[in-house]
Amino acid sequence: xxxxxSKTGESSFVRPSMEPTLWQKNRPGARGVESPGVAPxxxxxxxxxxxxxxxxxxxxxxxxxxxxxxxTRLSHLNRGVDTHFYPLGSCTMKYNPKVMDRIxxxxxxxDLHPRIDPDGMQGLLEALHTCEETLCQLLGMEAVTLxxxxxxxxxxxxxxxxxxxxxxxxxxxRTEILIPDSAHGTNPASAAMGGFTVHVxxxxxxxxxxxxxxxxxxxPRTALVMMTVPSTLGIFEKDLPKMVxxxxxxxALLYLDGANFNAFIGVLRPGDLGFDIVHINTHKTLxxxxxxxxxxxxxxxVKSHLAPYLPSPRIRKDGDRYSLVSPETSIGPIRSFIGSSxxxxxxxxxxxxxxxxxxxxxxxxxxxxxxxxxxxxSGTLPxxxxxxxxxxxxxxxxxLSQEGLHASDLAKEILDAGYYAPTIxxxxxxxxxxMIEPTETESKETLDRFADDFRKIIDLAKKDPxxxxxxxxxxxxxxxxxVAAARDPVLTDPASLHIA
Amino acid sequence: MLDLLxxxxxxxxxxxxxxxxxxxxxxxxxxxxxxxDERTLLEWxxxxxxxxxHAGRAVVFRGAGSYDHFIPxxxxxLIGRGEFLTSYTPYQPEASQGLLQAIFEFxxxxxxxxxxxxxxxxxxxxxxxxxxxxxxxxRETERTVVxxxxxxxxxxxxxxxxxxxxxxxxxxxxxxxxxxxxxxxxAENLGPDVACFVGAxxxxxxxxxxxxxxxxxxxxxxxxxxxxxxxxxxxxxxxPGEWGADLATGEGQPLGLPLSSGGPYLGLLTARKKYVRxxxxxxxxxxxxxxxxxCFVLTLQAREQHIRREKANSNICSNETLLALQSLVxxxxxxxxxxxxxxxxSWSNAHALCRGLLTLPGVSLVNPETDFFHEFVVELPVAADxxxxxxxxxxxxxxxxxxxxxxxxxxxCMLWCxxxxxxxxxxxxxxxxxxxxxxF
Numbered sequence: 001x002x003x004x005x006s007k008t009g010e011s012s013f014v015r016p017s018m019e020p021t022l023w024q025k026n027r028p029g030a031r032g033v034e035s036p037g038v039a040p041x042x043x044x045x046x047x048x049x050x051x052x053x054x055x056x057x058x059x060x061x062x063x064x065x066x067x068x069x070x071x072t073r074l075s076h077l078n079r080g081v082d083t084h085f086y087p088l089g090s091c092t093m094k095y096n097p098k099v100m101d102r103i104x105x106x107x108x109x110x111d112l113h114p115r116i117d118p119d120g121m122q123g124l125l126e127a128l129h130t131c132e133e134t135l136c137q138l139l140g141m142e143a144v145t146l147x148x149x150x151x152x153x154x155x156x157x158x159x160x161x162x163x164x165x166x167x168x169x170x171x172x173x174r175t176e177i178l179i180p181d182s183a184h185g186t187n188p189a190s191a192a193m194g195g196f197t198v199h200v201x202x203x204x205x206x207x208x209x210x211x212x213x214x215x216x217x218x219x220p221r222t223a224l225v226m227m228t229v230p231s232t233l234g235i236f237e238k239d240l241p242k243m244v245x246x247x248x249x250x251x252a253l254l255y256l257d258g259a260n261f262n263a264f265i266g267v268l269r270p271g272d273l274g275f276d277i278v279h280i281n282t283h284k285t286l287x288x289x290x291x292x293x294x295x296x297x298x299x300x301x302v303k304s305h306l307a308p309y310l311p312s313p314r315i316r317k318d319g320d321r322y323s324l325v326s327p328e329t330s331i332g333p334i335r336s337f338i339g340s341s342x343x344x345x346x347x348x349x350x351x352x353x354x355x356x357x358x359x360x361x362x363x364x365x366x367x368x369x370x371x372x373x374x375x376x377x378s379g380t381l382p383x384x385x386x387x388x389x390x391x392x393x394x395x396x397x398x399x400l401s402q403e404g405l406h407a408s409d410l411a412k413e414i415l416d417a418g419y420y421a422p423t424i425x426x427x428x429x430x431x432x433x434x435m436i437e438p439t440e441t442e443s444k445e446t447l448d449r450f451a452d453d454f455r456k457i458i459d460l461a462k463k464d465p466x467x468x469x470x471x472x473x474x475x476x477x478x479x480x481x482x483v484a485a486a487r488d489p490v491l492t493d494p495a496s497l498h499i500a
Numbered sequence: 501m502l503d504l505l506x507x508x509x510x511x512x513x514x515x516x517x518x519x520x521x522x523x524x525x526x527x528x529x530x531x532x533x534x535x536x537d538e539r540t541l542l543e544w545x546x547x548x549x550x551x552x553x554h555a556g557r558a559v560v561f562r563g564a565g566s567y568d569h570f571i572p573x574x575x576x577x578l579i580g581r582g583e584f585l586t587s588y589t590p591y592q593p594e595a596s597q598g599l600l601q602a603i604f605e606f607x608x609x610x611x612x613x614x615x616x617x618x619x620x621x622x623x624x625x626x627x628x629x630x631x632x633x634x635x636x637x638x639r640e641t642e643r644t645v646v647x648x649x650x651x652x653x654x655x656x657x658x659x660x661x662x663x664x665x666x667x668x669x670x671x672x673x674x675x676x677x678x679x680x681x682x683x684x685x686x687a688e689n690l691g692p693d694v695a696c697f698v699g700a701x702x703x704x705x706x707x708x709x710x711x712x713x714x715x716x717x718x719x720x721x722x723x724x725x726x727x728x729x730x731x732x733x734x735x736x737x738x739x740p741g742e743w744g745a746d747l748a749t750g751e752g753q754p755l756g757l758p759l760s761s762g763g764p765y766l767g768l769l770t771a772r773k774k775y776v777r778x779x780x781x782x783x784x785x786x787x788x789x790x791x792x793x794x795c796f797v798l799t800l801q802a803r804e805q806h807i808r809r810e811k812a813n814s815n816i817c818s819n820e821t822l823l824a825l826q827s828l829v830x831x832x833x834x835x836x837x838x839x840x841x842x843x844x845x846s847w848s849n850a851h852a853l854c855r856g857l858l859t860l861p862g863v864s865l866v867n868p869e870t871d872f873f874h875e876f877v878v879e880l881p882v883a884a885d886x887x888x889x890x891x892x893x894x895x896x897x898x899x900x901x902x903x904x905x906x907x908x909x910x911x912x913c914m915l916w917c918x919x920x921x922x923x924x925x926x927x928x929x930x931x932x933x934x935x936x937x938x939x940f
Contacts, residue, residue: 018597018793022605022832032833033572037845037920044736046847048871051708051738057836058612067832068574071602071825075583078590078598082582091588099538101580104760106542107556108549114762115564115900116553117885120892123551124761137531149624149764150818152805160665189805189815193635195666198810229520238519264517266529272522283818291822292599293589293621293782295764311662332662336565336627336655336751337762345545352544355535356528367513372501388505388516411592421592426806444501475594477795485787485799489776491618492608493786 013474019073022060023495030061058496077476079420081289085446087373089392089423089435090184090232092262092284094366096350100287103349104342114337118323124341125322129315131348132299138351138359139258139278140271141301145310146339151259152186153334154279154298155226157311159194160331161277161302162224162253164309168329174223174252180209182232182427187257196223203429207233207384211242218250228257229273230264230390232427232435234370244274253277253306261285262366262439263391266359270301277302285362287350288343297343313338365440366391369447373438376451380458384430392437396430403465407432410457412471412479417453555759558897559926561853563875563917564704565626565653566762567732567754570842570921572833575756579826589782589821593797600796603784603821606828613734613831614748615741616770620781622824623767623816626751627656630698630728631663632780632814633747633769637696637724639813640778644669645693647686650676651703652728654905669695679707679867683717690717696724701740702733705915706850706875707867715744731755731768733873735836735843740770747771747779756830757823766823777803780814782821845920846874849927853918854878856931860938866913875917877902881938884914890937896930 044052062070080086086093104110112124128146135144148154159177166174177191180201188198199217204210208231218225225247230236237243247254256270258280265285270278282288283296290296302310311334312326324338351359367390374383374393381395397407411421411434423435438447461468472478502508536544560568579585583598590596590603603621610619623629634646646664648657650673661671674685674697686697697718703709711727718725726747727740732754740748752766753759771779777800785799805812834842854876857863862881880887884901891898903911918927 015793018795019601021601021608023608030835032835032838033574035572035834035838035842035845035920036570037838037841037843038848040736040840040844043844043847046851046871047736048708050712051710051871053615053734053736053738053742055615055739055742057735057840059609059831059834059836059839061835061837062832064572064574064833067829068578070832071578071829072581074598074602075578075581076598077601078583078587079595080583080586082586084595086586086588088588088591093586093588096586097538099541101585102542103545105576106545106549108546108552108554109761110758111555111568112552112761113555113560113562113568113759113897114566115562116558116897117888117892119889120553120558120897121761123548126551127545127548134532137529140527149628149820150816152815152817153624153628156815160662163666184817185805185807185809185812186815186817188810189808189812192810192812193663193666193815236517236520240520266532267514267526268517268520268522269527272524272527273520281818289586290588290818291820292584292587292596292603292825293821294818295820295823296818297764331665333655333658334628334662335659335763336625336653336765339762340764341761343764349541349545351532353535353538353541356530356532358535359532360529361510364510364513367516368501368505368510371505371513375504388513390516412594415592415595420588420595423591472594476597477594477793478789478791480593480789480795480797481787482797482799485785485797486802489783489799490786491604491776491783491799492611493605496608496612 016476018476019070021493021495022070023493023499025062025066025070026060026499028061030063032062032064032067058499084420085442085450086420087422087436087438088420089437090259092437092439094439095441096287096289100346100349103345109342109345122322125315127345127348128338128341129317129322131344134348134351135299135301139301140269141278142304143307143310144299144301146299146344147311147334148298148300149335149340150294150296151279151281151298152190154300155186155190156193157300157334158255158277158279159190159196161306161309163194164331165306166223173220176221176223178217178222178225182207182429183226183228184257184259187226207231207429208235208237209243211239214243215246218246218252222250222252224253224255226255226257228260230260233385233394234389234392235385236390240273259284260391263363265363266356267363276306282343282347286347288346295340295343297340362440369438369440369442373436373447373451377454380455392435394430395434397432397434400461401432403461405461405465405468407434409468410434410461413457413468415472416474419450553892558892558895560897561916561918561930562897562900564900564915565655565751566759567919568759568921569754569919571756571758574833575826575829578829579822584822584825590798597795600784602825602828604786604796606824607784609828609831610768611770613731614770615739616748617773618776619768619770620779620783622820623769623781624820625765625767626749627659629749629767629769630656631660633726633749634660634696636747636775636778637726638669640724641695641722643693643695646671646695647674647689647697649674649681649699651681651700651709652698653704676703679703679705679870680709683713686714686717690721694721694723696726698726698728700728701737702730702873705867705877706872707870708737708873711743732843735839747775752827755827757826764820764823766820766827778813780816781819842920849918849920849922850874850876853916853927856927857934860935861940874919875915877913877915880912880914884912887937891933894933896933
């Protein structure tokens with residue numbers, strides 16, 4: 001489907017027409033699917049005066065076929081892992097086995113009411129309890145909460161647990177969280193939401209945490225040190241054991257942002273490495289497709305000294321019977337009900353299907369693919385870091401700034417070559433960063449083709465930079481005017497104000 | 501591939517971990533088993549699922565935050581498309597127009613449903629959406645007291661408290677009188693330190709609360725007015741926008757999401773335009789591309805964690821985009837007529853159920869002075885949990901016994917719900933079962 005890169009820019013490609021919005025397609029009087037119910041007239045007369053809706057209900061009127069064509073056409077304007085190589089660093093955009101999509105469709109899980117009496121949900125509680133135990137084993141932790149709805153939600157959970165832990169010890173001075181400058185933006189944002197002061201740790205020359213700086217920053221005020229392993233540069237910290245020892249000696253707790261779990265699943269366990277708290281993103285590593293931005297899930301594992309503070313409800317097992325309990329010491333609920341059950345069941349399914357050895361291969365192939373691609377791309381743009389990388393690596397397009405180009409320009413040309421783009425402008429410590437994560441599920445052929453195209457793009461960037469400024473040419477739209485979008489935001493469809 | 505890297509076997513990759521290796525050596529993962537094929541895997545889950553009394557095995561007359569509504573078949577067919585399902589947050593707009601447009605349409609549908617100016621791309625669930633809205637009010641006013649109506653689901657109120665754990669903010673509960681908020685009860689608690697009052701429509705107990713004059717009262721005191729509303733009921737009920745709310749939130753599950761064993765659900769957050777730079781979460785906006793073509797982008801990202809870090813409006817990154825799409829497809833398939841029809845069916849069935857239960861001796865309606873929508877509380881002559889267990893053994897998930905959530909004084913109270921999909925015969929049969937249990 002994708003034309004040769006060498007022909008880029010020729011006018012043969014015609015952008016597909018855009019799809020009108022649902023409200024622009026409105027056909028007054030059209031009916032979609034008949035819902036059970038009754039005619040509203042019989043009810044509206046019973047609603048007390050002044051308590052009824054008086055403004056129009058502006059939803060589009062369309063047939064079922066109109067709706068099916070609309071969303072099918074929208075899907076054609078969107079790229080996913082199922083359609084394109086998606087080397088979006090830090091996001092672990094791997095292919096997830098389709099069998100996992102079947103698990104949440106089993107009626108016993110899909111149609112189960114979360115407030116049913118415990119007798120009616122024993123199968124769910126058993127499966128989720130098994131999921132907790134499985135994650136404990138994978139993470140080397142002593143307790144796991146399944147409650148957090150995403151990674152950032154897991155971070156907030158871990159931070160509130162930290163707060164409770166020090167409160168319970170009567171230690172009121174620990175008000176600060178140390179976070180490396182290479183960390184995901186969610187880390188400092190979560191720390192602030194949890195009521196802590198953020199102290200940023202500058203990276204050393206190799207992009208890792210600077211041991212001396214860490215030692216200097218640790219104090220009786222430090223509650224928590226949040227680390228990402230491997231770092232967002234795709235590097236395992238060389239001084240990790242020394243860092244752990246320093247943090248422990250200071251009396252602070254140590255948190256692992258497990259966003260990069262795919263790099264060590266089935267090989268290392270955060271608990272063995274000395275971490276007190278870890279969150280993972282099941283939508284990165286454990287078989288939940290990202291869905292364009294969720295739903296995901298962010299289970300948190302902790303060592304036993306922190307277990308009493310985990311969010312309620314907790315699943316308790318007594319013999320063969322399971323129940324939900326809310327311990328007094330808990331930080332309380334952080335969302336409605338037990339957790340994102342349907343997402344967590346997929347995660348459990350993935351671990352059960354692959355087994356210990358299969359998971360180890362996930363990590364090793366993720367490393368192999370990343371290193372293979374890294375080697376193929378050597379000589380294109382300089383990489384931040386030396387030697388073997390972990391599951392991803394970061395290149396810098398800074399040298400192209402003399403041609404007036406940014407990493408974002410390369411990204412647009414990569415889209416034209418028939419791929420999704422790498423993560424750009426992150427981590428913030430690398431100027432003009434391109435963060436590339438191929439994942440374990442891509443074939444050698446895909447990586448070879450991508451590397452060839454990437455080389456051609458870098459050559460083109462040096463020879464004819466203006467061409468890149470005009471990219472992308474083969475996508476449904478050209479570059480959007482983001483400044484105009486933010487200046488006077490239009491966040492709802494103006495056409496919706498003129499119907500109903 | 502190994503040759504290019506100068507390695508001999510896949511295990512040579514282990515050298516990457518050398519400096520992180522624990523003193524104890526590599527852990528043993530054999531307890532995780534040897535793996536299995538697809539069939540064996542699905543059998544394991546199916547055998548657990550058999551021990552759950554899902555909606556197909558126990559007729560659902562329980563709501564309390566999760567509702568058993570009709571979902572058209574086309575919903576799952578469309579949201580299962582790989583182009584949506586396997587995409588990431590639309591950071592590259594040129595390759596993500598489909599999803600961006602869907603988010604924009606979702607924002608539109610939810611904003612119009614709530615009668616508000618705008619909505620975001622979703623939050624985790626109704627409870628966390630409410631907590632985030634409270635945080636907006638605290639940031640906006642720089643005040644330290646939050647007033648929550650007793651009509652809000654106690655579970656949601658607890659989540660708000662957890663979110664506020666790290667802040668010096670006090671939460672006060674404004675009691676309901678006969679299932680309604682009296683403006684005087686709000687006024688009593690108002691002061692220069694109050695950031696916001698949050699009401700619920702309908703209330704957790706099902707009553708249709710009213711907020712006449714509440715917006716003016718709060719604005720006069722420099723506080724924000726937030727409403728937590730069930731979107732299904734807004735097809736018929738006065739909207740948060742009409743009540744004058746500044747922000748409104750809700751649980752999106754009733755809009756085309758299955759009961760899902762409690763999650764994932766869908767957090768809805770809507771707002772007046774003046775708060776657009778204060779609210780959390782993704783926002784898709786309409787703009788033009790370089791060639792003048794209308795198109796969509798994620799916008800106002802300067803509010804977000806990946807730009808603003810510790811100064812961001814929230815830490816949220818992944819949200820519930822696919823479920824936002826799911827609810828959008830549901831709303832598009834039903835249209836205004838279908839949604840009103842469904843909501844009217846819920847009202848009508850719940851009232852039929854209530855009338856039937858009230859014919860039983862010793863059963864009385866709690867808050868009889870106030871209208872309810874599709875949920876209501878009755879007081880029984882027996883312990884509610886024993887009735888609940890009995891009904892479940894007969895294939896009915898009856899009303900929720902309230903003792904555990906609300907305290908011992910509620911132990912004979914049960915919160916019932918009927919949606920549009922309940923039939924006359926299911927209602928009659930359930931009333932018969934209750935009659936039988938009560939010994940008549």
